[in-house]
Amino acid sequence: MKIIIRSVGAFWKNENINEGRMSKVLNDTWAKADSVCFIHERQKADCLEVLATRYNVELKDSFVQDIGIQLSSEASWSPINDGIFRIIMVGRFSSVFKRQDLLIKAFKKLSIHNSELIFAGDGETKEGYERLCLNDPFLKTRVKFIGFVGTPALRGFMSSSSLFCLASDSEGLCKSVIEAMSTGIPILVSNVDVLSEYVVHNQNGLLAENSVEAWTNEIEGYYNLPVADKQRIGISGKRYVEENYNSRVCAKKIQQHFLRVLAQ
Numbered sequence: 531m532k533i534i535i536r537s538v539g540a541f542w543k544n545e546n547i548n549e550g551r552m553s554k555v556l557n558d559t560w561a562k563a564d565s566v567c568f569i570h571e572r573q574k575a576d577c578l579e580v581l582a583t584r585y586n587v588e589l590k591d592s593f594v595q596d597i598g599i600q601l602s603s604e605a606s607w608s609p610i611n612d613g614i615f616r617i618i619m620v621g622r623f624s625s626v627f628k629r630q631d632l633l634i635k636a637f638k639k640l641s642i643h644n645s646e647l648i649f650a651g652d653g654e655t656k657e658g659y660e661r662l663c664l665n666d667p668f669l670k671t672r673v674k675f676i677g678f679v680g681t682p683a684l685r686g687f688m689s690s691s692s693l694f695c696l697a698s699d700s701e702g703l704c705k706s707v708i709e710a711m712s713t714g715i716p717i718l719v720s721n722v723d724v725l726s727e728y729v730v731h732n733q734n735g736l737l738a739e740n741s742v743e744a745w746t747n748e749i750e751g752y753y754n755l756p757v758a759d760k761q762r763i764g765i766s767g768k769r770y771v772e773e774n775y776n777s778r779v780c781a782k783k784i785q786q787h788f789l790r791v792l793a794q
Contacts, residue, residue, distance in 0.1 A: 532564040532791055537577065557585045565591035565791045567784070569703045572724045591794070593787045596703055598780030599712060601772060602685060606714030607764055609757050610690055615645045617749070618691040620684065620706040621698070623653030629697035629720070629740065630659055636745035638668060642753055647673045648691065650684060681709070688713050693752055699740065701725050708775050711735070711767035716760050718748055728774075734766040 560566060560581065566589055568574035574594055581587040610616070617637065621628050630649060637647045649659070656675060663669040679687065688694060694710040696719045701707075703724060710717050711734070719725045721737040729735040738748040752760070 534565045535563045536567040557587055561587045568594045569596045570724050595783050598775040598777035599708055600777050601712055607689055613644055615642050616691040617693050617695055618648040618687055619695045620650045622651050623656035625655055627698050627700045632697040633695055635742045639746045649675050650679045652678045688715050708771055712771040714764040714768040716763045734770045
């Protein structure tokens, strides 16, 4: 029997950096594993550094491979002509990393008429943001909270939106971003690790520094782009996902790694 651990990253990293109560258990487990699967190179580098410097642990084996996503056969996103500039952010409402506050502040400063902001996701800070928006005369009619939404319905919301955004202080390989790119909708995300490793500014997406001014400028800059440029960014993002995160291809690569570990 072989033990292979798949690390999703955020929980492990938080527990170790903050020296949480689970850190010793986690690292004892990792030291005994036959291999560890990381989902991106930066995660692997960070984890190996913590293991070596803090716990003097060296992994027996490791590899980098995400499981990917199931690609949809639906038509690609195209600009909506309903007169509303609609922004959607998908992500958990959490006091750790996620920055819905930044996007709300930037949205309020936009000089774009008939704009709308949609938040999909649940979490401990959602209720506070809902109260904030309800108490603001401008925001209460323009910001919507739709809670957790399954993939099919979420694709519908994305197809009727103008821009996908993710404001965050730190991310791993964010599946909501990959899912959005797979639909062809242009994306705007924070210029932070690891997002900046697979989102190339003005090519397969857009990047913004984490300030209200930067987010406001990037959103308005995107709004003023010619339709052809918006479609170019969206198509490039979709192509990137098709080439790198097709679940069928990823599954075969993972299987090859499993077979290699079994043969050791």
